[in-house]
Amino acid sequence: MNAALHSSVCCPSCDARIASWPQHRLVQCCERCLRPMLMLRVKAKPFKLYRLIRLFAAVRMVLALLASVLLVALAAQLLPLAWIVGASVAAFALQGVTDLADGLLGLRSGHMRSGQRPHLGAAARRQSLIKCAVGLLLIGLAFFGLLLR
Numbered sequence: 001m002n003a004a005l006h007s008s009v010c011c012p013s014c015d016a017r018i019a020s021w022p023q024h025r026l027v028q029c030c031e032r033c034l035r036p037m038l039m040l041r042v043k044a045k046p047f048k049l050y051r052l053i054r055l056f057a058a059v060r061m062v063l064a065l066l067a068s069v070l071l072v073a074l075a076a077q078l079l080p081l082a083w084i085v086g087a088s089v090a091a092f093a094l095q096g097v098t099d100l101a102d103g104l105l106g107l108r109s110g111h112m113r114s115g116q117r118p119h120l121g122a123a124a125r126r127q128s129l130i131k132c133a134v135g136l137l138l139i140g141l142a143f144f145g146l147l148l149r
């Protein structure tokens with residue numbers, strides 16, 4: 001069963017209106033831009049409030065936090081170097097897969113958002129190709145890092 005949403009609920013990636021959301025589901029893809037959205041519950045009373053965020057943006061935030069922790073651990077020599085290399089490889093691989101998926105979805109849908117600016121049509125496809133290239137580069141660097149271990 002789908003839950004009806006307020007008429008002003010929009011996709012955080014392309015601003016398309018979202019009419020319904022399946023109950024008990026945390027992730028759903030936008031019908032227009034095909035990007036996955038994550039529904040988070042915001043603590044509020046007396047009503048239940050929810051917030052939609054871009055799943056790829058959430059992954060990037062987690063990776064930025066991981067990179068910060070790795071830098072501190074590297075500077076303070078808290079972890080063995082092999083652990084830091086392993087975590088860096090995992091972060092590169094996850095970022096690469098995220099960028100590649102975002103680029104492929106941009107090519108398929110014709111919608112791309114870089115920063116706060118949405119792109120459509122040819123500009124979106126150009127941005128999507130760049131994103132695919134960056135994703136493949138990061139995945140390649142992750143494989144190179146695996147060879148170093």
Ligand SMILES: [Zn+2]
Pocket residue numbers: 011012013014015016030031032033034035
């Ligand atoms: Zn969308």
